[in-house]
Amino acid sequence: MSVVFEKTKGLTDKEFHYCPGCTHGTIHRLVGEVLEELELLGDTVGVAPVGCAVLAYDYFNCDMHEAAHGRAPAVATGVKRVLPEKTVFTYQGDGDLASIGTAEIVHAAHRGENITVIFVNNAIYGMTGGQMAPTTMIGQKTTTSPFGRNAEQTGNPIRISEMLATIDGAAFIERVSVHNPVHIRKTKKAIRTAFECQQNRKGFSMVEILSTCPTNWGMSPIAALGWLSENMIPYYPLGNFRNPDKEA
């Protein structure tokens, strides 16, 4: 009997703590599969954020370093400067990366730091119970925007990929989504390209992944996937914003 599918060696056997229907699990698996397929697991150091993925260090089957809120790119910089031959990645949410960690992510890109960033954007703070993020959509109700996000008071949702794509040190920037199988495959391809970019020493690479938070959005998992597709993608267009191979 031949094995047609098995769990990636890129993940440990630890059970995820993620809520039912949350897409973090899918994204973890994709990162694990890519690291396994590129045969990088033994030569990788991952950096976990503060947020829903804070326990990512228990799930990825490689050396891991848990960072302070928003500081993962700085921690990854420290690791990478000591171990330039190893693969170093951060896994960060939108509160972590797009709010408290904007300085660290901008300057990691600015230095062309040869690391890979997995940026999970679900337009809300999940771990702390559904507060507004800089990425929260206009009109979206959260526990700190109970009447819906209002642009006059809190600005418009921040588009991180577009912003980082203006920085020369950013080699690879792509926004993808995991709301259906076609896009999950595209996401995996983008993650793979980002890690290959690092292997080829092209500089900073980031994949922004639109993700759902059924619990804090107050929706069923299926409704959440639809909401992502109908509301987030029009504002956060999918696609590549920087690619070293295309520019060459």
Add this chain to the structure above:
Amino acid sequence: MAEKVLMKGNEALCAAAIRGGCRYFFGYPITPQNEIPEYMSRELAKAGGVFLQAESEVAAINMVYGAAGAGARVMTSSASPGIALKQEGISYIAGAELPCVIVNISRGGPGLGGIQPSQADYFQATRGGGNGDYNVLVYAPANIQEAVDLMTAAFDLADSYRMPVMILGDGMIGQMMEPVVFKDPEPRKLPEKDWATTGTGGTRKPNIINSLRLDPAELEKLNHKLQDKYAQVRANEVRYEMHQTDDAELVFVAYGTSSRVVKNAVAVMRSNGIKAGLIRPITLWPFPEAAFDELPDSVRGLMSVELSHGQMIDDVKIAARGRWPVGFYGRSGGMIFTQQEIVEAGEKMHREVANVSRV
């Protein structure tokens, strides 16, 4: 014999750090410590190391956190407001039990304060300026030679205890020039860094650098482990100097730059017929409480002398355990007392306590 060279404090600290094994430096410009990143940017690569100017002190200390986790000998430096920004990272480094060296060439505060020498960061350094139950090993050199000797050994100490070591200087120590001789530190048996995140190589279980323990029992266990370590540091690493205390009636307590002025004041008072002495803490944490138990029966009072409005005095009172009255003299904001000010304050207290029998 090793050659004697004239060096500025900040640069001598760097040369000693490289000699002590430092190969990675992450920092951010701030006065009065700028010669440190400048020197490292010139010299660290020659030693096979890496210098990186971070976007902020916050980023710099987190780069230190990453590099230390990857097993490197790594250092950062800053001055008071910058050290305030680093406290988050220092707390994480302490919680994750990583070694590193932090230099604070302190200046006056609060807030942006000034750029002149100050000792107003004593609480910040010795109380654990960040969150949680932790300490860093704090050295306060009083001259450039001592700064060099402490710095050369600092990386061994940090590795040995897996904890941050802080060199607390001030604008005076950082900026003045003195002759120094570079010596190798006493060799220490150091533990393997088998905990470092260097990639599993497919041959071991993943290493995890982390300070998070969501289970309260596990977090308490981590805290017990840290406290056991701190008990060892208290038992083995306390350093201080007793200066003319054998027959003293009034004993000053002063560290770093202050102790230099106080030593001169002690000489003047003795020539005036007043038996003064000095306890000079070299480690601020752990505080040298043992020094106070060595004091002779002749002592009638203590006086904490600081370039602040009284921070170390709390530790002096704890160490005195009510055995002597504790006076204070301090200046702040970058103002440095003269020897004459100390003599006058010391002689005034001596008049008040000289004829009081010991409690």
